[in-house]
Amino acid sequence: MKSAFTTLFAINPRKSFNVYIETSCSLLKNFSKQDLITHGSALHGHLIKMGASSERYIAIKLIIFYLISRKSKEVDQLMKEFNGFNIVAHNCLISANVEQGNLDEARRLFDEMPERNEVSWTALISGFLRCGRVKESMWYFERNPFHNVVSWTAAISGFVQNGLNFESMKLFQKMLESGIMPNDVTFTSVVRASANQGDFWLGMSVLGLIVKAGFEHNVSVSNSLVTLSLRLGEIDLAQRIFDRMEKRDVVSWTAIMDMYVEMGDLREARRIFDEMPERNEVTWSAMIARYSQSGNAEEAVELFHRMLQEGYTPNISCFPSIISALANLKALQAGMNIHGHVSKIGIEKYVFISSSFIDLYCRCGKTEDAQLVFDLVLKKNVVCWNSMVSGYSLNGQLEKAKKVFDLMPKKDNVSWNTMIAGYLENEQCDKVFEVFNQMLLSGETPNKSTFSSILCACANMASLEKGRNLHGKIFKFGLQYDVFVGTALTDMYAKSGDIESSKKVFNRMPEKNEISWTAMIQGLAENGFAEESLVLFEEMERTTSLIPNELILSAVLFACSHCGLVDKGLWYFNSMEKAHGIKPNSRHYTCLVDMLSRSGRLSEAEQLIASMPFELDGNAWSALLSGCSTHMDERIAERTAKKLWELAEKKSGGYVLLSNIYASAGRWVDVSNTRNLMKEKGLRKSGGCSWVELRNQIHLFYSHDGKHSESAEIYGVLELLKSEMLAV
DNA sequence: CTAGGGTTAG
Structure with a gap:
């Protein structure tokens, strides 16, 4: 660009300057590239030399240029020198200030204008709306003597952007009453308002107006109607509107692509993406975001690379998705490369981008780097704070997480849930309840996520009373039919020993997933209802398409062991890998050892332990030892005890296990010997x-x-x- | 003055 400019400049300095400034301004809107600023200032010097800098149009462009480059000193200087203002120049400056968010400056300029036209009014009114300053905007709106379609539409769309959908519809009605005809832009805004309201009939009456006014074939209006239908869940209608469109543009295609994502068909969405006649940055960003959101991080990254290869420039919205995908992949290096690039173009302090980086660094264990990013964010929102809290808790740094949490100026239910889940993950059940109580006291509404965590804590503590209490609360919030909550309830009741309630909850669940079945099968097995557990497992295999997971299979083996169904258990064990593609883990082996030991097949159990492809497991040895004591096999018992002692030497847990085994066998002398030994060695059972x-x-x-x-x-x-x- | 895309908990 620089060399092209130099050539142009030699031919026609004034015109070329305009071209240059226009280009720079539009680039600077998104980025604040240092080299562009340098070029701009150099040009300014050139223009002064040529005596062109005070010409009105060029002077305005220069002021705007400095405004966008955030060089307020230069702006002030030029403003002082410049006195050829007319309405157009004034309006330009107002718009530029609005663009930069300098609303008070824009208002000052507006107020000191000797004469204003409709553009001046609209610029200021929509400026206030864009910053969410609705009251000030309305003050000017009511005093605007130049009401026309554009000013009405500006106000309506501004309301919609501020989430004031109902108010925007009221304004629309007023506009119709005043006799001004809406145009296509007005309709797109109004349709969006009805979509946000989630009001189907409102949308349909707007559609009636659109048809009457003859805008139903307008591309923008149709696009907004497609989105409206999608938001209201009217997929067929969306498809019909799309099919009937005479002209379709990128927006239409992107909207219909999203429709397939909404329907859960990512592959079809990708097909649309591949085959659509035109794509732009937004389309790419949308597809990348969809992959990232649905857990296909690799696909997201791959698509991002292709986007770059095909020469598209990723915009601000694209980065959060790709960073999030990299965070999922724990791709620290790639993430840092992106961070470098993002810093270079000066958008690293944007909340959306910073929040994603905080998440990325934390997932890679770099909480300190995350904290650095966090500290630099200019306008921190809840998500940004939440990312930091979750990042610390993810790394087990609960005190730091709590510190950040306590500093939050505003908390939402994600914040509370993050803190609760953090304590749960780090097995601090007391804190889980403490935070939950604080959450309720603060007036925040718990959701299904909250209850799943709390119930899990109850299950860990086997606290039936608390669990029942929560069950009541869950009813009050109408969450009893949620899969996650239902599963957590099933598990809580089972772990607290109330198997009847557990079964009741499980049977009433309208939707069950793999985890629900696991909880019930495991619950039955561990509460001594081994046959029932096996029956349920077979029912699951028969009636659902779910594939048994590791946990279900260990529950099944556990059940077999407690029913004395040794051969059945062996059969399940041997078919695990073949039928379900699951390699037995140490828990499965332990179950099997337990099963063999209980039925007196002690040497088989001993052999199995020897063939275990894992590190020695204390639980397996103790299962064998307790088998030896019931079946009175002194020889194997001696050998096993020796192994257990060896294992106990390594960690305090071993001694605890050993003393527990002695306790269950009633060998109290050995129990106290073991405990004394632990004391001598300075080992202590965790409290x-x-x-x-x-x-x-x-x-x-x-x-x-x-x-x-x-x-x-x-x-x-x-x-x-x-x-x-x-x-x- | 408008339509399609963005970050966090489970």
């Missing part, structure tokens, strides 16, 4: 913890350090109670 909930306050009690603040009083009362009881 137990319990708590009670009183008036929304959780009181914690630990088995090791960190005593309750009032433990002396509590023990005092306990002693008192004890003596009272003895006295009776």
